[in-house]
Amino acid sequence: xxxTGVARWTMTYFGAAFVSFAVAQALIALxxxxxxxxxxxxxxxxxxxxxxxxxLTVLIxxxxxxxxxxxxxxxxxxxxxxxxxxxxxDIGLLAMVAxxxxxxxxxxxxxxxxxxxxxxxxxxxxVADTVIIARPIWRTRPLPLPARFVAAALAFLWVTVLLxxxxxxxxxxxxxxxxxxxxxxxVDGLPLHLLAGIGGWFTLTAMxxxxxxxxxxxxxxxxxxxxxxxxxxxSAGGLALAAVAGCVTIAAPAGGAAGPAVLVLExxxxxxxxxxxxxYLVDMRKLYAERRRRELExxxxxxxxxxxxxxxxxxxxVAAALAxxxxxxxxxxGYVFLFGWLSxxxxxxxxxxxxxxxxxxxxxxxxxxxPVPRVQDLVDEPRARPWFVLYFAAVGVGAxxxxxxxxxxxxxxxVLSLAASLAIGRELWRIRHSPPPPAAPSVPRG
Amino acid sequence: xxxxxxTLDVRxxxxxxxxxxxxxxxxxxQLQPGQSLRLLTTFEPIPLFHVMAHKGFRHEARRLxxxxxxxxxxxxxxxxxxxxxxxxxxTPADGAAKPGASGGTAxxxxxxxxxxxxxxxxGLMPPEPMVRVLEALESLKDGEVLEVFNDREPMFLLPELxxxxxAVRMEKLDSGVRLHIRRKKVTPR
Numbered sequence: 357x358x359x360t361g362v363a364r365w366t367m368t369y370f371g372a373a374f375v376s377f378a379v380a381q382a383l384i385a386l387x388x389x390x391x392x393x394x395x396x397x398x399x400x401x402x403x404x405x406x407x408x409x410x411x412l413t414v415l416i417x418x419x420x421x422x423x424x425x426x427x428x429x430x431x432x433x434x435x436x437x438x439x440x441x442x443x444x445x446d447i448g449l450l451a452m453v454a455x456x457x458x459x460x461x462x463x464x465x466x467x468x469x470x471x472x473x474x475x476x477x478x479x480x481x482x483v484a485d486t487v488i489i490a491r492p493i494w495r496t497r498p499l500p501l502p503a504r505f506v507a508a509a510l511a512f513l514w515v516t517v518l519l520x521x522x523x524x525x526x527x528x529x530x531x532x533x534x535x536x537x538x539x540x541x542x543v544d545g546l547p548l549h550l551l552a553g554i555g556g557w558f559t560l561t562a563m564x565x566x567x568x569x570x571x572x573x574x575x576x577x578x579x580x581x582x583x584x585x586x587x588x589x590x591s592a593g594g595l596a597l598a599a600v601a602g603c604v605t606i607a608a609p610a611g612g613a614a615g616p617a618v619l620v621l622e623x624x625x626x627x628x629x630x631x632x633x634x635x636y637l638v639d640m641r642k643l644y645a646e647r648r649r650r651e652l653e654x655x656x657x658x659x660x661x662x663x664x665x666x667x668x669x670x671x672x673x674v675a676a677a678l679a680x681x682x683x684x685x686x687x688x689x690g691y692v693f694l695f696g697w698l699s700x701x702x703x704x705x706x707x708x709x710x711x712x713x714x715x716x717x718x719x720x721x722x723x724x725x726x727p728v729p730r731v732q733d734l735v736d737e738p739r740a741r742p743w744f745v746l747y748f749a750a751v752g753v754g755a756x757x758x759x760x761x762x763x764x765x766x767x768x769x770x771v772l773s774l775a776a777s778l779a780i781g782r783e784l785w786r787i788r789h790s791p792p793p794p795a796a797p798s799v800p801r802g
Numbered sequence: 803x804x805x806x807x808x809t810l811d812v813r814x815x816x817x818x819x820x821x822x823x824x825x826x827x828x829x830x831x832q833l834q835p836g837q838s839l840r841l842l843t844t845f846e847p848i849p850l851f852h853v854m855a856h857k858g859f860r861h862e863a864r865r866l867x868x869x870x871x872x873x874x875x876x877x878x879x880x881x882x883x884x885x886x887x888x889x890x891x892x893t894p895a896d897g898a899a900k901p902g903a904s905g906g907t908a909x910x911x912x913x914x915x916x917x918x919x920x921x922x923x924x925g926l927m928p929p930e931p932m933v934r935v936l937e938a939l940e941s942l943k944d945g946e947v948l949e950v951f952n953d954r955e956p957m958f959l960l961p962e963l964x965x966x967x968x969a970v971r972m973e974k975l976d977s978g979v980r981l982h983i984r985r986k987k988v989t990p991r
Contacts, residue, residue, distance in 0.1 A: 362958075429856040429955050431848065495823065496856060575927055578954070648925055715929070716958060723962075724936030731929060 362422070363432035365439050367788070369418025370706065374445055374781050377408025377699070380728055381774040384767065398460035402453050408553055409449050409478060413513070413700055414442065416561050417485045419709065420506065424489050427497040427503045434488030441481040445717025455528060457508040471528035475521040482517050483753030486510050501584050506566025512556025513658040515599060515792055519549045531617065531764050540606055546670050548602035554690070557593045557628065559666075563591065569705055570640070574656050575783055576648035578611055583639040591632025597625030630674060637667050654737045654744065658704035661748045665696025672759075695751045695773065703747065703780055711735050711787045718792060727795035734793060740783045747776035815843045815872060828851070830857065831874075846871050848964055856955070860971045878891040878973055914971070914982055917949035918942065924953050924978060926967035932959045938966065939983065950981040 382401045383389040389403035426431045451474030458467035493499065514524050526541040527534050571578045580587075601622035640663055646654075646721070652660075669692040676685045711734040719728040754769030808816070809864055810829045812822035839859070841847075849863050859875040866872050882888075889966050922937055923931035936959070942948055955972070956979075963970055963983060972980040 424955050429852050429957060431852060431961065495827070497852060572928055572954075575925060579900075649927060712929070720958070720962065723933055724938075724940045728933075 362713055363425070363438070363443060364435040366418045366422045367714065368439075368709075369414050369421075369442055370710065370784075372442060373415035374777075374784075376406045376449070377640065377777060378774065378781070380404075380411065381770055382408035382778060384770040385774050387767060390687055391758060391766050392527045397497065398456045398458075401456040401459070404690075405449065405452055405456070407699075408558075409445065409452075410533050412694070412698055412702065413482070414445060415706075417441075417445075417489070419565070419705075420489045420561070420791055421485070422709070422713065423490055423565060423568070424503070424506065427500055427506075428492045430492040430496065433492070435713070437488050438486050439534055441484040444477050444481030444484070448474045448479075448481060449778055450474070450757075451477060452524075454494040455524070459518075467528045467751070469528075472521065472801075473767060474792050475524040476516070477681065479517045479521060482513060483781040492765060500578075501580055501588060502564040502568040503545050504559050505567070505592070508588075509564065510559035511596065512552045512560065512599070514641060514768065516549060516557050519545055519552065523549060533775065534802065540608075543600060544605045545682075548606070548630075550690070551602065553597055554693050554698075556592075556599065559633070559693070560592055560595070562698060562701050563587070565665075565705070566640065566701065567643075569708070570643060570656060570659055573649075574644065574652065575649040576643045576647040580639055580643070583635055583642070587632050587635040589632070590628045592632070594625045594628030594632055598622050598629065599625070612694075626677070630670060633666065633670050636664060653702045653708065653732070654741060655708035655733075658744045658748065659701055661698050661744075662700035664705060665700055665751070666691060668755075669693045669697055686757065688755055691751075691758055694775060696748070696755065699777075700748060700751065703777070704744065706784060707735065707740065707780070708742075710784050715786055729793045729795050734790075736783070743776045744780040747773055747780065750776060757784070805834055805837045805935075807840040807874060808833055809840040809842070810844040813844050823850075830859075832855075832879065833877070834878060838877065841873045841875065842866075847873065848922060848961060851964070852955075852957075853876050854958055855960070855970075855972050858974065862969075877969070903986055906974050909982075914947050914984060915945070916947070917982065918946035920949040920951070923949045924951055926953075931960070933957055935981075935983070936962070939963075940956065942984070944985055947984045949976055950983065951975075951978060953978040956981070 360667060367576055380389075382393075383399060383406070383741040384401040384625065387393075390397065390400040393400050400544050421432055421434075421438055424430075427472065451470045453473055454465065455467040455469075458465055469781030477618075490507070490510055493503055496503070499507060522541055523545055524536045526545070530538045568578070568707075569582065570576065591717075598621075601618050604618050644660065669689065672685065672689055672692065676689060701740040715729075715731045715734055722728050750769045750772035753765050757769060759765075808829060810826065812825060815822045815825065824852045826839075826841065831838060841850075846863055851863075854861060854875050858878050858880055861875050863871055863873045900920055919938060919942070921934055923934060928935070931950075935948070935950055935956070938948055958989075959969065967986050968983050969986045
């Protein structure tokens with residue numbers, strides 16, 4: 357084990373996350389969940405939460421424990437807490453799955469205890485993890501740009517899980533809340549839960565991590581200037597405004613509706629966030645253009661594909677808002693964000709993070725004392741590349757068939773994306789577990 | 803402009819399991835310009851070294867016996883190096899005030915000699931800067947200083963240098979950081 361700041365449990369988080377990712381895609385491929393089942397069907401809830409909690413949240417929390425020390429120049433801390441937090445999150449997720457399945461009936465247990473219980477366990481794990489991640493951020497103010505994104509994202513993570521717990525109570529134990537509040541929660545709370553989760557927690561984190569990692573590994577300037585600042589202010593501020601307006605709507609007195617001013621605020625928030633994300637995409641294009649390392653490695657190349665998915669998702673979201681497509685496009689739109697942008701970016705960056713950490717652990721202490729292999733000697737990009745192409749192609753075609761209403765074709769695409777994910781998982785496994793490659797004669801003097 | 807270092811003893815806090823960091827950060831805020839912080843702890847606070855380096859302090863640590871440590875955090879003087887100058891700056895990054903009569907580690911107090919060798923790692927992708935520094939250090943003679951220009955603080959390198967017994971003086975530049983590294987002197991006790 358290398359003696360420097362490699363956070364313990366990070367790889368365990370990645371492994372656990374990957375299992376959830378595969379199971380969720382298998383549910384879709386087998387026709388148990390959306391699009392074969394309705395969007396609000398129990399098995400769809402299972403698949404969605406396996407993706408959002410089991411895959412993306414666990415993956416990001418594991419990565420942040422390693423990543424925040426790098427952007428705040430501190431050492432990773434809280435190893436013991438992180439181990440227990442992962443156990444709490446995954447056991448909580450299993451309980452939630454049991455609760456969702458029970459919503460559909462046909463099982464000999466009730467949803468009522470399992471959903472809130474599972475949700476509470478997930479919250480306990482998430483709170484523990486966010487505390488150990490947020491402490492170094494808090495200590496190193498004023499924050500660099502990527503850390504500002506992460507700090508805002510952590511706040512949205514709390515909003516997301518707390519709302520999720522309220523929703524779990526509304527669905528599983530409606531008796532605990534006033535009847536009109538239950539209806540209000542389900543109608544207005546669910547979109548807010550999605551906004552805070554996909555927009556606030558996942559997308560803001562991915563934006564911040566993208567800024568730092570892609571600048572580091574393509575040798576582009578890290579200081580993004582006014583464009584980066586405004587991309588942060590508008591996206592995080594706009595989402596916060598929309599979230600506050602949403603909370604006001606939910607908390608409005610029974611029978612009364614929130615006033616038109618609240619609706620205007622909410623729309624202004626959405627618009628600002630859309631402009632912020634658009635500025636980010638412009639800045640990312642600039643970052644790629646300014647990079648000093650012309651030859652892109654696999655992670656840089658496919659991160660660009662994920663950014664294209666973010667741009668497409670944003671354009672479709674705006675189009676849906678203009679066309680008044682409320683929930684009609686919700687499924688395919690969510691798919692573009694969760695599978696194209698977030699999972700696509702995650703898979704591509706894992707292909708850099710896993711070999712980097714593996715190399716540090718294996719060879720860090722041998723550096724300078726004899727020849728060691730290079731990080732790139734641990735990977736086989738030509739072998740992995742076709743699977744990344746297949747993954748993004750399957751998700752792209754899948755989304756198109758989803759918007760066209762061809763659910764059978766969409767499901768077929770999910771079989772392909774599952775196969776590609778499993779193959780990428782196998783590549784990551786090989787990076788971790790293959791015998792060490794021969795040592796490079798010496799490091800190229802760049 | 804040297805004043806007596808501000809002394810802060812957090813050994814009792816640590817023994818009672820209290821988090822000493824807020825107290826330490828409050829003490830840092832109280833420091834006069836150019837004033838050092840003398841910290842007494844029950845262990846070598848390696849993570850704190852990075853936090854303080856980030857705030858522009860270099861450190862000198864010594865064991866006091868019975869497991870206690872004395873760490874002197876010395877503010878780096880703002881002697882502006884030429885940002886982006888690829889040529890080695892002739893003077894070591896030692897604009898720091900001399901510690902007062904604090905019984906500091908005399909071995910590391912004096913100005914360091916001019917660098918025996920300079921590495922410019924700017925424009926190299928991680929982890930190459932780290933590999934080059936650790937390789938270069940192997941060929942360094944005792945007492946010699948290696949100067950390194952990096953795009954960013956080498957997060958994985960700093961604890962490794964600490965482990966391998968090297969002292970580091972780091973300075974932020976407009977175009978990244980400049981490090982001076984040499985083997986720690988063993989203070990005769």
